[in-house]
Amino acid sequence: MKALVLTGGRGTRLRPLTHTSAKQLVPVANRPVLFYGLEAIRDAGITEVGIVTGDTGAEVRAAVGDGSRFGFHATYIPQEAPLGLAHCVLIARDFLGDEDFVLYLGDNLLIGGIKDLLTGFQDSGHAARLLLSKVAEPQFYGVAELDRDGAIASLQEKPQVPRSDLAIVGVYAFSPVVHEAVRAIRPSARGELEITDAIQWLIDRGHRVDPHIVSGYWKDTGRLQDILECNRILLEEIETDVRGVVAGYSEIGGRVVVHPDAVIEDSVLRGPVIIGAGTKIVRSYVGPFTSVAESCVIEDAEIEYSIVLGGSTIEGVPRIEYSLIGRDVEVTRAVHLPNAHRLMVGDHSKVQLRI
Structure with missing residues (x-):
């Protein structure tokens, strides 16, 4: 056959x-x-x-x-x-x-x-x-x-x-x-x-x-x-396997997989969560049912029930959930006035903003 x-x-x-x-x-x-x-x-x-x-x-x-x-x-x-x-x-x-x-x-x-x-x-x-x-x-x-x-x-x-x-x-x-x-x-x-x-x-x-x-x-x-x-x-089926660097005031609970080449620093991971190779989680919260692929950076941010594809950066964002973030994407906080959202969004995209 x-x-x-x-x-x-x-x-x-x-x-x-x-x-x-x-x-x-x-x-x-x-x-x-x-x-x-x-x-x-x-x-x-x-x-x-x-x-x-x-x-x-x-x-x-x-x-x-x-x-x-x-x-x-x-x-x-x-x-x-x-x-x-x-x-x-x-x-x-x-x-x-x-x-x-x-x-x-x-x-x-x-x-x-x-x-x-x-x-x-x-x-x-x-x-x-x-x-x-x-x-x-x-x-x-x-x-x-x-x-x-x-x-x-x-x-x-x-x-x-x-x-x-x-x-x-x-x-x-x-x-x-x-x-x-x-x-x-x-x-x-x-x-x-x-x-x-x-x-x-x-x-x-x-x-x-x-x-x-x-x-x-x-x-x-x-x-x-x-x-x-x-x-x-x-993710419900994964078993805890934390082999990356866990530093500072970090807390890991539930079923969590951290690749040996990943770094978790001053962050909270609530499983089930999986973190890919070369990814850095710094001063952030990664909540249940989240997959973060390779070579990502999540810093001063919160995310749960989401998928983040390789090479992406999430920085200074207070809360993301129920999201699919593509490869090599940057999601960052605007630090200058005016107090407005700044978007560069491709065709057929969907964006929901909490106003």
């Missing part, structure tokens, strides 16, 4: 961060979201992984390399434009051959792995198996409806009146018959070849498509609130 991992797409809901960076490489608990999926694939025993890339392909290649660090061999498949998930299967035909395969969306975080999804699939003779999760607001997802035998009977894409509460998770198992389906369907109204249309094509022609309900935690990390929630969930 092979795997096909999708890392294209434009990440419009995380702009401006994704103007220059792949959304799949946004870190949670100081590791790219994509890495958790690649490790799940490896842990399932898959050693051949095709990675479909888009505009940020060079960055994905640099991060993943030849795949050896994960224990598999990576093959890169460029996609000229985000033309749909089924289009990714179409262009990966030569790589996939006539083997069963897993289709994995690289911006999904799935805790618990995919072994259960794949157990027995190759021996079942069925066309596909979809990972599903019960959700409170199915109208915002692709939704699967089951028949009396427990097979998937139909699919709906973000329906106003959902027929079930089972959302389609971005992980699928397919037999080679899906290649016939992706060749047969036509682009949707938004100009893409939809994987849901391909699956419905299989169902309509009598092929069985099985559901598999997620037993662990799943989240699509396409929005700020989802990224922060994933960060919270993963």
Whole structure:
């Protein structure tokens, strides 16, 4: 069995961060979201992984390399434009051959792995198996409806009146018959070849498509609130490991990870918190559910329930929370009159000021 991992797409809901960076490489608990999926694939025993890339392909290649660090061999498949998930299967035909395969969306975080999804699939003779999760607001997802035998009977894409509460998770198992389906369907109204249309094509022609309900935690990390929630969930699992320099009147409580090359000086860390390599925390408070990446400086500031990416500086700011701060960003206090906020904000940004 092979795997096909999708890392294209434009990440419009995380702009401006994704103007220059792949959304799949946004870190949670100081590791790219994509890495958790690649490790799940490896842990399932898959050693051949095709990675479909888009505009940020060079960055994905640099991060993943030849795949050896994960224990598999990576093959890169460029996609000229985000033309749909089924289009990714179409262009990966030569790589996939006539083997069963897993289709994995690289911006999904799935805790618990995919072994259960794949157990027995190759021996079942069925066309596909979809990972599903019960959700409170199915109208915002692709939704699967089951028949009396427990097979998937139909699919709906973000329906106003959902027929079930089972959302389609971005992980699928397919037999080679899906290649016939992706060749047969036509682009949707938004100009893409939809994987849901391909699956419905299989169902309509009598092929069985099985559901598999997620037993662990799943989240699509396409929005700020989802990224922060994933960060919270993963930080809940860390164990205290403070190996950096802790100096002065510092206080560390709860589950805290401090990289050996990090410095904590006259500061308070309330876990769960993770501090990356080369980062300095000086006269500051870092509160629960915060990840601070490598080479950052937080000085005379307070921050919690946030993610700070590499190379950023936060200085003289009394309180930041529920925030995602990109790479090489400066957030500082204005020290001269007039008493005003000074902003240089890119397209599609969101700024909330406490007035």
